[in-house]
Amino acid sequence: MNNRAKKIFITTLTLVLPLFILPEVQAQSPWIEMNSTTKEDLLGVTGGSPTDVFAAGKNGTVRHYKGVGLDWQPLASETNVDLNAVWGDSDKGVFAVGNSGTIRYWYKGIHLTIKKENQAPADLYGVWSISTQIVLAVGGNGTVIRSEDGGKTWKPQNSKTTENLNGIWGTSEGFLFAAGNTGAVIRTEDRGTNWTPLQSKTTENLNAVWGLSKHELFAVGDNGTIIYSQNGGSTWNPMLNPDTKKDKLNGIWGSAKNNIFAVGDNGTILRYNGTEWTVMQSKIKENLNAVWVNHVFIVGQNGFTVKLGGYWMDGYVSNLASCSPLGGATVYGHTSQKEETTQSNGYYEPMLLTRNEMLQFYKSTYQNEYIAPPLLLDEMITNHTYLIPNSGGGVLIAGVLTKQIQYKGNTYLEGLGAGITVNLYVKPGCEWTLTDSTTTANGGCYSFPGLDWVQYKVEPSQTGYTFSPGYYIVSIPQETPYESFDFIRQ
Numbered sequence: 001m002n003n004r005a006k007k008i009f010i011t012t013l014t015l016v017l018p019l020f021i022l023p024e025v026q027a028q029s030p031w032i033e034m035n036s037t038t039k040e041d042l043l044g045v046t047g048g049s050p051t052d053v054f055a056a057g058k059n060g061t062v063r064h065y066k067g068v069g070l071d072w073q074p075l076a077s078e079t080n081v082d083l084n085a086v087w088g089d090s091d092k093g094v095f096a097v098g099n100s101g102t103i104r105y106w107y108k109g110i111h112l113t114i115k116k117e118n119q120a121p122a123d124l125y126g127v128w129s130i131s132t133q134i135v136l137a138v139g140g141n142g143t144v145i146r147s148e149d150g151g152k153t154w155k156p157q158n159s160k161t162t163e164n165l166n167g168i169w170g171t172s173e174g175f176l177f178a179a180g181n182t183g184a185v186i187r188t189e190d191r192g193t194n195w196t197p198l199q200s201k202t203t204e205n206l207n208a209v210w211g212l213s214k215h216e217l218f219a220v221g222d223n224g225t226i227i228y229s230q231n232g233g234s235t236w237n238p239m240l241n242p243d244t245k246k247d248k249l250n251g252i253w254g255s256a257k258n259n260i261f262a263v264g265d266n267g268t269i270l271r272y273n274g275t276e277w278t279v280m281q282s283k284i285k286e287n288l289n290a291v292w293v294n295h296v297f298i299v300g301q302n303g304f305t306v307k308l309g310g311y312w313m314d315g316y317v318s319n320l321a322s323c324s325p326l327g328g329a330t331v332y333g334h335t336s337q338k339e340e341t342t343q344s345n346g347y348y349e350p351m352l353l354t355r356n357e358m359l360q361f362y363k364s365t366y367q368n369e370y371i372a373p374p375l376l377l378d379e380m381i382t383n384h385t386y387l388i389p390n391s392g393g394g395v396l397i398a399g400v401l402t403k404q405i406q407y408k409g410n411t412y413l414e415g416l417g418a419g420i421t422v423n424l425y426v427k428p429g430c431e432w433t434l435t436d437s438t439t440t441a442n443g444g445c446y447s448f449p450g451l452d453w454v455q456y457k458v459e460p461s462q463t464g465y466t467f468s469p470g471y472y473i474v475s476i477p478q479e480t481p482y483e484s485f486d487f488i489r490q
Contacts, residue, residue, distance in 0.1 A: 030352050031282055031298075032309040034070040036063050042299035043082070043289045044096070048089025050295040054106075055305065056083035056096040057289075062104075063305075065297070072305065077104050085167075085290075087127045095151060097124035097137045105151055126168040128176060136192045138165035138178045146192045159186055159195050167208040167219075175214035177233055179206035185219065187233050200227055200236045208290075210252045210260075218272075220249035220262045226270075226277065243268055243279050251290040251298075258350060263288035263298050273350060310336065310352045316415070316443045317342045323398070323441035346442065397424070397474055398447035399485040401440055401460055401467070416444035416489060424448050425457040432457050458485055466490045 036042060040061040047053035051067025060079040063072035077083065081102045088094035094106045101121035124139035135147045137154075142161040145154040159165065163184035170176030174191035183202040186195045200206065206221035217229045219236075224246030226239040241249075247265040254260030258274030267284030270277045288300035296308035319326045325346025332339040333353045340348040401416045420440040425432040435456075440446045448458075459471035467487040474485065 030280070030308055030310050031284065031306040032070065034065070034072065034305040034307060036072045036299070036303040036305045037074060038063065038072075038303040040303055041287075041289065041301050042303060042305065044085040044087075045290045045292045045297050045299045046087050046089070046094070047292055047294060047297070048091060050307075052090050053292065053294075053297050054086050054088070054094050054096075055290075055297075055299045056086040056098075057299070057303075058082045060098075061303075062086075062096060062106075075106060079104065084123070084125045085127050087129060092129070092132055093150070095127045095129065095135060095137075097127045097139070099123040101139075103127075103137065103151065103154075125164065125166045126178065128168045128170050130170060130172060130174055130176075130191055134191055136168060136170075136176065138168045138180075140164045142180075142184075144178070144186075144192070144195065157192060157195065160197050161186055164205075166206065169209045169211055169217075171211070171214050173214065175232070177209050177211065177217060179209040179219045179221075181205045183221075185209070185233055185236070198233045198236070202227055202236070202238070207249065208251045210254060212254070212257055216257070218252055218254075218260065218262075220252045220264070222248045224249060224264070224268075226262065239277060241270065242277055243270065250288065253291045253293040255293045259293065261291045261293055261296060261298075263291045263300070269298070308352075315348060316346045317348065318346055318441070318443055318445045322449070323445040323447050325442060395451035395453060396447065396449045397451060397456060397458060397485065398445070398449075399458070399487065401444035401446065401487050401489060403489045416440060418442050418444075420444070420446075421461045422446040423459050423461060425459065426454060427457070460487050460489075462489070 036055065038061050040058045042055045042057035042061065045053065045055045053065040055063045055072065060077040060081055060083060062075040062077045062083065064075050065072045079102055081098045081100055083096045083098035083102065083104065086094060086096040090108050096104045101124060122140040122143040124137045126138045129135040133148055133150050135151050137145050142159040142163055142165060144157040144159040144165065146157050147154045161184050163181040165178045165180035165184065168176060168178040174189065176188045176192055177185065179185050183200040183204060183206060185198040185200045185206065187198055188195045202225055204222045204225040206219045209217065209219040211217040215230060215232050217233055219227050224241040224243055226241050226249065227236045228239050229236045245266065247268045249262050249264035249268065252260065252262045260272040262270040265287045267282060267286060267288060269280040269282060269288065271280050286301040286304040288298050291298045299305050317326045317329045317331065318324065325344065327342050327344040327346065329342045330339055331342065331348050331351065333351060336353050338351045338353060340351050342348045401420055403414060403416055418439065418441050422438050422440065423434055424436040426435045436448055438446055438448065456474040457471055458474055460467045467489055469487065472485045
């Protein structure tokens with residue numbers, strides 16, 4: 001992904017993997033089993049990063065994964081009560097809640113502080129913090145308790161339901177949602193003080209809730225139930241679950257609308273791609289109780305833990321000579337042996353790839369191909385990639401206008417949209433003179449095909465922005481027919 005920042009030289013290559021001899025794609029399990037060092041059922045999972053993950057479960061079991069190898073490390077909880085849910089990270093603190101009103105707290109992953117038991121000792125099934133001070137927990141018989149001092153003291157809130165509340169999710173703005181038995185869903189808009197019951201249109205027990213925002217929400221439950229709201233929970237609609245067994249679903253989490261996971265009994269793992277849910281095939285048989293999506297960690301029965309052994313990536317392929325979408329092109333990952341074909345709009349579906357994946361982009365009707373450098377992938381980022389066929393003669397000056405985006409603490413380059421001006425200058429005398437102008441197409445692509453073998457200056461222009469570099473002076477030798485000049489918008 002960061003390769004986009006470099007000048008890319010494209011040379012003529014013979015197609016070495018024609019479509020008719022492409023290796024058969026073998027079905028491989030994307031899941032890597034981990035060692036939780038316990039046989040106790042793990043009921044909840046959370047974290048701050050792939051190197052800071054916490055799991056909690058029966059008999060006071062707590063585990064911490066620090067990103068080294070596949071082993072989880074035990075954390076003392078000083079209780080043998082079942083811990084049903086966990087939330088937080090090492091830097092801000094981790095809360096675990098369980099039966100009989102049990103609440104535990106860790107800071108920096110090592111220092112244990114015993115929190116006071118709440119005054120209504122119902123079993124607690126979910127916990128969420130809005131800040132380091134405001135924390136909420138939900139549980140049996142409609143229990144909602146709230147702390148304003150980082151968990152030192154707790155006050156019961158009126159949830160307006162007597163159903164067990166099995167999960168809670170919220171936003172930093174103070175919008176929170178809890179879901180529970182017989183389809184119970186409640187919402188608060190004031191950081192957990194006042195709650196309103198909502199109509200979910202289901203009587204199935206709901207075991208977990210998660211959202212993209214205060215508007216877009218998902219909840220899962222018994223008999224494979226999945227429901228969805230686009231208006232902050234005011235109305236809910238069922239979603240199609242492709243799992244014919246309709247196993248109980250226990251957890252849901254995601255990182256984007258096209259990267260959501262739900263897990264359940266008998267090894268059930270579903271993934272939502274923004275359009276539909278699909279069953280992720282695996283040999284897992286254990287009941288899976290919770291999922292946390294940051295490289296995707298799943299915990300379950302008998303201490304079972306797995307993480308996703310790959311990275312989701314989608315993208316866009318363009319004919320750089322014309323800046324038009326390239327449909328029917330194959331995107332092939334050599335390491336994972338995964339492939340996708342681009343649609344007519346140039347986009348390909350997300351692929352589950354491995355680290356340092358060598359991607360290849362080609363189309364059988366072209367005599368040339370562009371093999372991308374190895375990509376160190378991290379989570380699902382739209383990576384705009386480009387295939388350059390023969391330009392038909394002359395000089396082709398083309399490239400991509402990009403911007404830097406931050407995701408999970410890393411910096412990536414993403415193609416800009418259409419309509420940005422790129423100017424081309426020649427220098428017949430002492431001054432540069434405008435000779436041509438174009439606008440970017442989808443993905444930030446621009447091109448000037450069929451040029452003469454002279455020196456050019458390429459310069460993008462967009463009101464209110466600058467680019468790095470500001471321009472390129474282009475002198476292309478005749479033995480290098482294609483050269484891509486990319487700019488980063490500041």
